[in-house]
Amino acid sequence: MPWGRSNAAAKPATIVSTEYTPPVITPAVIDWQRLVTVDFETYYDSDYTLRKLSTSEYIRDPRFKAQCVGIKIGNKPTKVYPHNKVKEALQSIPWATHSLLAHHAQFDGLILFEHFRVSPVKIYDTLSMARALFSNDIGAGLDEVSQFLGGPGKVHADALEETFGVRDWSPALFKRVTPYCAGDVDETFRIFKEMLPRFPAEEIDMIDYVCRMFTEPVLQVDRPRVEKELEREIEEKKKIMLSFVADADEAGIKLSKSEIAALGTEETTPITERVSAKLTGAPSQEMIDVRRVKKLIGSSEGFANLLRKEGIDPPRKVSPAYFKHRDESKKYTYAFSKTDMAFVELQEHSSARVRALVEARISVKSTTNETRAGRFLTASENGACLPVYLKYSAAHTHRLGGGNKMNMQNLKRGGELRKAILAPKGYELAVVDSGQIEARMNAWLWGQDDLLDDFRLSDIFTNEQDKLPKEKRKMATGMHRDPYCKFGDAIYGREITKKDEEERFIGKTCILGLGYQMSAPRLQKTLALGIGGPQVFLSEEECARIVSTYRKKYYRIKTGWKVCQSIIEQMAAGVSGSYKCIAWDKETIYLPNGMTMHYPELHDKRIADMVAAQLTGEEPEYDTDMPNFVYTRKGVETKVYGGLLCENIVQALARIVVLGQCLTVAPKYRWVMSTHDEGVFLTKKGQAKKALDYALEAFKQPPAWAPDLPLNAEGSVDVFYSK
Numbered sequence: 001m002p003w004g005r006s007n008a009a010a011k012p013a014t015i016v017s018t019e020y021t022p023p024v025i026t027p028a029v030i031d032w033q034r035l036v037t038v039d040f041e042t043y044y045d046s047d048y049t050l051r052k053l054s055t056s057e058y059i060r061d062p063r064f065k066a067q068c069v070g071i072k073i074g075n076k077p078t079k080v081y082p083h084n085k086v087k088e089a090l091q092s093i094p095w096a097t098h099s100l101l102a103h104h105a106q107f108d109g110l111i112l113f114e115h116f117r118v119s120p121v122k123i124y125d126t127l128s129m130a131r132a133l134f135s136n137d138i139g140a141g142l143d144e145v146s147q148f149l150g151g152p153g154k155v156h157a158d159a160l161e162e163t164f165g166v167r168d169w170s171p172a173l174f175k176r177v178t179p180y181c182a183g184d185v186d187e188t189f190r191i192f193k194e195m196l197p198r199f200p201a202e203e204i205d206m207i208d209y210v211c212r213m214f215t216e217p218v219l220q221v222d223r224p225r226v227e228k229e230l231e232r233e234i235e236e237k238k239k240i241m242l243s244f245v246a247d248a249d250e251a252g253i254k255l256s257k258s259e260i261a262a263l264g265t266e267e268t269t270p271i272t273e274r275v276s277a278k279l280t281g282a283p284s285q286e287m288i289d290v291r292r293v294k295k296l297i298g299s300s301e302g303f304a305n306l307l308r309k310e311g312i313d314p315p316r317k318v319s320p321a322y323f324k325h326r327d328e329s330k331k332y333t334y335a336f337s338k339t340d341m342a343f344v345e346l347q348e349h350s351s352a353r354v355r356a357l358v359e360a361r362i363s364v365k366s367t368t369n370e371t372r373a374g375r376f377l378t379a380s381e382n383g384a385c386l387p388v389y390l391k392y393s394a395a396h397t398h399r400l401g402g403g404n405k406m407n408m409q410n411l412k413r414g415g416e417l418r419k420a421i422l423a424p425k426g427y428e429l430a431v432v433d434s435g436q437i438e439a440r441m442n443a444w445l446w447g448q449d450d451l452l453d454d455f456r457l458s459d460i461f462t463n464e465q466d467k468l469p470k471e472k473r474k475m476a477t478g479m480h481r482d483p484y485c486k487f488g489d490a491i492y493g494r495e496i497t498k499k500d501e502e503e504r505f506i507g508k509t510c511i512l513g514l515g516y517q518m519s520a521p522r523l524q525k526t527l528a529l530g531i532g533g534p535q536v537f538l539s540e541e542e543c544a545r546i547v548s549t550y551r552k553k554y555y556r557i558k559t560g561w562k563v564c565q566s567i568i569e570q571m572a573a574g575v576s577g578s579y580k581c582i583a584w585d586k587e588t589i590y591l592p593n594g595m596t597m598h599y600p601e602l603h604d605k606r607i608a609d610m611v612a613a614q615l616t617g618e619e620p621e622y623d624t625d626m627p628n629f630v631y632t633r634k635g636v637e638t639k640v641y642g643g644l645l646c647e648n649i650v651q652a653l654a655r656i657v658v659l660g661q662c663l664t665v666a667p668k669y670r671w672v673m674s675t676h677d678e679g680v681f682l683t684k685k686g687q688a689k690k691a692l693d694y695a696l697e698a699f700k701q702p703p704a705w706a707p708d709l710p711l712n713a714e715g716s717v718d719v720f721y722s723k
Contacts, residue, residue, distance in 0.1 A: 023583075023590060023591075023592060023593070023594045024594070025197070025198065025199070025200050025594040026200065026201055026594075027196050027197050027198075027199060027200070027201060027204075028196065028199070028201040028204040028205070029201070030099075030124075030196070031099065032074055032075065033073075033074045034073075034074070034097055034098040034099060034121075035073075035074060035098070035099050035101055035124075036071060036072070036073050036093055036095075036098050036099065036100055036101065036120070037070075037071070037072040037078070037101040037102070037185050037188050037189045037192075038069060038070065038071055038072075038100060038101070038102050038108050038112070038185070039069070039070045039102065039103070039108065039181055039184040039185045039188065040066050040067075040068075040069050040070075040107075040108055040111055041066075041067045041068050041069075041070075041160075041163070041177060041180075041181050042064065042065060042066055042067055042111075043063065043064070043065040043067055043163075043166075043167055044163075044164065044165075045164065045165040046165070048061065048063045054375065054378075054379075054404045054405040054406065055106060055107055055110065055214075055387075055389065055403070055404050056110065056214075056379055056387045056389070056404055057375075057378055057379070057405075059107070059110050059111055059114055059115075060114060060384065064115070065083065065167065066083060066086050066111065066115065067082075067083050067163065067169055067174075067177075068080055068081060068082050068083060068086065068169075068174060068177065068178070068181055069081050069086045069089065069090070069181075070181040070182050070184060070185035071089060071090075071093075071185070072185045072186065072189055073093070073098075078182040078185045078186055079182075080178045080181045080182050082169070082171075082174050083169070086116075087116060090112065090116050090118055091116065091118075093118075095118050095119060095120050095121065096121060097121060098120060098121060099120050099121050099122035099123070099124060100112065100118075100120035100122070100123050100124065101124040101125075101126070101188060101189065101192055102124075102125060102126070102188065103125070103126045103127050103142045103145075103184070103188045103191075104125065104127045105123050105124065105125035105127070105128070105207075105211045105215070106125070106211055106214045106215060106389060106403070106404075109123055109211055109212075109214070109215030109216075110214060110215045110387065112215070113215050113216050119216060122208055123207070123208045123211045123212060123215065124192065124204065124207065124208070125207050125211055125392070126142075126145070126188050126191050126192050126195065127140050127142075128207045128210070128211070128392035128393060129192070129195045129196075129199055129207070130145040130191070130195065131391075131392065131393045131394070132199075132203070132392065132393035132398055132595065133195060133198060133199075133596075134148060134598075135393065135396065135598075135634075136396060136598045136599065136600055136631070136632075136633045136634065137598065137600055137634070138634065139634065142154055142184060142187060142188065142191075145191055146187045146190075146191060149190075149191050149194045149195075151187055151190060151191065152187075153187075154180070154183060154184060154187065155179050155180045155182075155183030155184070156180075158176075159173060159176030159177045159180070160177055160180050162176070163177065199594075200593050200594040200595065202593065202660065202663060203593070203594075203595065205663060206392070206659055206663060207392050209662075209663070209666055209671050210390050210392045210400065210674075211392075213387075213388040213389075213390060213671070213672060213673065214387045214388055214389045214390070214404070215387075217385035217386055217387040217388060218385055218424055218670070218672060218682060219385055219386040219388065219421055219422065219423070219424070219672055219673070220380070220385060220386065220421075220422040220423070220424055221376050221377070221379065221380035221386050221420055221421065221422065222419070222420040222421075222422050222720065223377060223380055223420075225416060225419065225420040226373050226376045226377055226380075226416070226417065226420045227377065228416075229369075229373055229416040229417065229420070230370060230373040230374065230377070233369055233370050233373065234370070237290075237363050237370075238286065238290050240356075240359060240360050240363050241289070241290040241293040241294060241297075241360065241363070241364075242286065242289060242290065242293070243356065243360075244293045244296070244297065244357075244360060245289050245292070245293060247293070247296060247306060248289070248292040248293050248295075248296045251296055251302060251305070253292045253293075253295050253296045253302075254292065255288060255291060255292060255295070259291070260283060260288060263283035263287050263288065263291060293360070294364050297357075297360050297361050297364050298361075298364045298365065300333075300334045300336060303334075303336060303357070303361055304334055304336075306357055307354070307357065310351060310353055310354050310357070312346070312349075312354060314334055314335075314336075315334070315335040315336075315340060315342030315343055315346075316332045316333065316334055316335055317332065317333060317334075317335040317340060317342075318331060318332060318333075319331060319332060319333040336361060338362055338365070338366065338529070339525070339529065341521070341524070341525045341528065343358070344525070344528045344529060345528065345537070346358045347359075347535070348537055368410075369412075369415075369417065371405075371406075372406050372407075372411075372417060373417060375404075375405060375406040376406070376417065376420060379406070385424075386421065387404065388408055388672065388673050389402070389403035389404030389406075389408070390402070390403065390408065390409070390673075390674060391403045395651075396597060396633075396648060397597065397648050397651040397652040397655060398595060398597075398652055398655055398656075399651060399652075399655045399676070400659075400674060408673065408675065409675055409676060410675075411675065411721075413723065414723075418720075418721045418722075418723070419720045419721060419722070420720070420721075421673075421720060421721040422719060422720050422721075423682060423719050423720070424682075426684065426685060427682050427683060427684055427685065427719075428682075428683055428684075428685050428688045428717050428718060428719050429672070429680055429681070429682065429683075429717065429718060429719070429720065429721055429722070430669065430680070430681045430682075430683050430688065430691045430692045430695055430715060430716075430717045431678060431679075431680050431681075431715055431716055431717075431718075431721065431722060431723045432665075432678065432679050432680075432681070432692070432695040432696055432698075432699050432713050432714075432715035433677060433678045433713060433714055433715060433723060434654075434657070434658050434661070434677040434678070434699050434711065434712075434713050435459075435711070435712040435713055435714060436455065436483075436511070436512070436712075437654045437657060437658060437677050437711070438512065438515075438650050438651060438654045438677075439451075439455075439483070439511050439512055439515060440452065440455055440709060440710060440711065441650045441653050441654045441657070441706075441709065442515045442516075442557060442560070442646070442650045443455075443515075443554075443557065444706060444708070444709045444710075445560060445580060445649070445650060445653070446556045446557050446559060446560030446563070447556050448554050448556040448557050449556075450554075451483060451511075451554060451557075452710055454482070454483040454486055455482075455483060455710050455712070456710045457479055457480055458476065458480060458481065458482040458483065459710060459712040460480075461476050461480035462476070462482075462712070462714075463712070466714075475497060475498055475499070476497070476498070477495070477497060478495075481495075481496070481497060483507075483511050484504050484505075484507040484508040484511055485497055485498065485500075485504050485507060486507075487507040487510055487511055487550070487553070488500065488503045488504055488506065488507035490549050490553055491503070491506065491507065491510075491546055491549060501534075502534065502536060505532075505533040505534060505536065506527065506536060506538075506546075508532070508533070509523070509526060509527060509531075509532065509533070510523070510546060510550055512532075513526060514546075514547060514550040514551075515554070515557050515646070515650075516643045516644070516646055516647040516650075517561050517641070517642060517643020517644070517646070518547070518643070519547065520540055520543040520544035520546075520547045521540060521543070523543045523546065523547060524538060524539075524540050524543040527543075560646055561642035561643045561646055562642060563579065563642075564642040564643070564645040564646045564649070565641065565642035565645075567579075567584055567589075567645060568599075568602070568629050568640060568641070568642070568645055569604075569629075570584065571584050571585070571586065571587055571588065571589070571599060571602055572587075572602045572603055572604060572629060574586040580706075581653070581705040581706060582649060582653075587599045587600060587601070587602045587631070589648075589649065589652075591652055591653065591656060592653070592656065592703070592705040593656050593660075595652075595656075597648060597649075597652060599631040599640065600631055600632050600633075601631055601632045602629060602630070602631040602640070603629065603630065603631075604628060604629050605628040605629070605630055606628055629641065653706075654677070656703065657702075657703055657706075657709075657711070658674075658677050658679070658699075659674070660703065661679065661698050661699045661701070662674060662679040664698045664701075665679060665681055665694065665695045665698050666681075668691075668694065669681040669682060669683050669691045669694070669695065670682040673721070678723065679695065679699070680721065681695055683717070688717040689717070691717070692715050692716070692717050695713075695715060696713050696714075696715050699711065699713035699715075700712060700713055
């Protein structure tokens with residue numbers, strides 16, 4: 001590395017502000033003459049719109065129509081083709097040697113593949129690039145990005161509004177829309193040239209793979225399994241709802257004729273109920289009663305009244321909106337979210353009736369599994385493949401996110417919907433999971449060598465056991481146990497093994513969460529929510545003891561938070577510095593692959609607060625003894641502190657490692673999905689074992705900028721998404 005210090009010399013407690021050379025970015029080599037910039041204008045109306053439909057639903061709908069397409073080949077002038085010439089224009093391009101450039105390439109690319117059977121040799125997407133470069137400054141829409149990069153923005157075209165609901169354009173309307181379409185193509189091409197030098201070639205490759213998961217899908221859906229899961233969800237929730245019909249009667253909850261008529265209709269009913277209507281027929285009295293109960297319990301005031309009848313004072317909290325408007329009359333709101341601790345604790349109430357009410361409220365508000373099941377069915381109609389929409393650089397740390405109204409990033413492990421994702425006939429899926437990558441990265445970054453050694457010892461034992469038949473494998477004891485168990489020792493004062501499921505889960509939660517300065521109340525809430533495991537209810541005093549134990553045992557990680565606080569202060573002051581594989585200057589963190597994390601308008605609110613206090617004579621709103629650094633994220637004030645910056649850095653580095661490993665495997669075995677720290681690859685059945693071994697080996701290789709980072713991975717192969 002031309003900047004930063006060697007691993008051996010790095011000391012977490014020391015920050016040296018110095019002149020530095022940011023990492024050199026090697027941009028992708030573009031075949032400009034064979035680059036095809038494309039933008040489609042399509043039919044839409046009040047019911048048929050991307051606001052109501054997912055991207056794939058919209059493109060696969062029988063109502064879809066490409067009204068025109070703008071095409072720019074190389075640096076030649078853009079041409080816009082009307083509907084009757086779109087197919088001819090696209091098929092005249094030798095796509096085996098030509099690449100696609102678009103702003104939102106998932107949209108344009110799926111149109112090309114689904115309707116015109118076009119598969120470009122490479123896919124470039126300026127929307128993804130803009131999101132990675134400017135996500136904290138602006139949105140990633142073409143108009144904003146164009147103006148941010150000194151351009152005119154999108155061409156204003158009143159004629160585009162005229163196309164609403166017009167299926168067959170007149171020649172005159174096409175002529176009026178042409179400048180708008182051509183302008184989008186030209187600006188997409190211009191901003192691509194502007195952004196390309198700032199983008200590492202590896203990341204450009206990643207965008208291509210991520211887009212192609214959606215534009216050229218191969219995965220199948222086990223529809224009977226999804227339908228069975230959906231029926232189970234519907235029946236389970238219906239049973240819960242029907243137990244409160246008497247309460248709806250007592251509260252006088254009724255449905256209007258229009259609400260009853262809407263049950264089961266395609267346009268006005270949520271997808272879960274549309275599918276339910278398909279499965280059960282026309283709206284029945286049961287469906288009406290279920291909707292009445294949902295109306296009662298889904299209402300915050302209605303639910304609060306039900307709690308009051310049981311002698312429960314409904315929990316309240318300060319409304320987030322209060323901090324924006326300071327309206328005292330709207331300062332408090334009900335704390336009925338599944339992340340509100342007072343509400344979560346009601347799940348353990350001594351009254352079965354109260355517990356049932358809480359379960360009903362959660363059931364009404366939590367429809368993710370139903371909704372996703374419905375979308376799985378819609379996406380796979382008529383044997384269609386499941387398009388996997390992963391949003392490149394969705395997070396500030398550049399991690400992938402979900403899209404297409406069906407987030408594939410948070411499928412429940414071992415859940416039926418995961419198992420309903422199938423490889424095509426004759427193939428299997430190799431699923432590889434990077435083991436504890438963030439905990440390892442955090443320990444490596446700050447020199448917590450004892451934790452790294454615990455990972456190494458556990459890896460050696462695990463890898464040796466994996467070579468044995470399942471019936472001969474032993475459970476780890478003593479020094480070979482994983483760090484989750486070993487931290488459990490520190491909590492409980494005895495040896496914890498995998499047999500101690502709850503104790504190990506608590507140890508796991510601590511190793512994965514406390515490394516980012518998590519407080520005792522936050523640990524208590526995390527355990528109570530059962531995130532990643534069973535619900536565990538501990539007192540705040542016990543959680544405080546556990547937090548203290550962690551910080552004493554892993555004191556170098558704790559020191560790392562102070563280092564990060566110092567980095568925040570230096571970024572705010574415009575002071576440059578470097579440490580290990582990262583560097584920073586004014587409002588910016590430089591990552592080892594050339595990507596950055598930006599913190600616009602970073603400043604300490606203490607300063608403004610103290611000045612205001614001096615002018616008004618009032619008490620400061622913030623504790624002037626504590627740093628209160630904030631930055632703006634698309635205009636919204638966002639707090640940052642040492643532990644949070646640590647989390648940002650660690651997640652960004654872990655993301656570079658995991659997705660870089662996926663890129664290593666992808667040229668040999670098709671990369672079809674990625675869920676956080678997992679890569680999912682397609683392999684022919686006869687090559688399954690070989691493919692898995694290859695992917696596991698790739699996932700165990702540390703990056704060049706962290707050669708002493710111990711990594712491990714586990715995986716499996718099956719015809720469905722098995723992990």
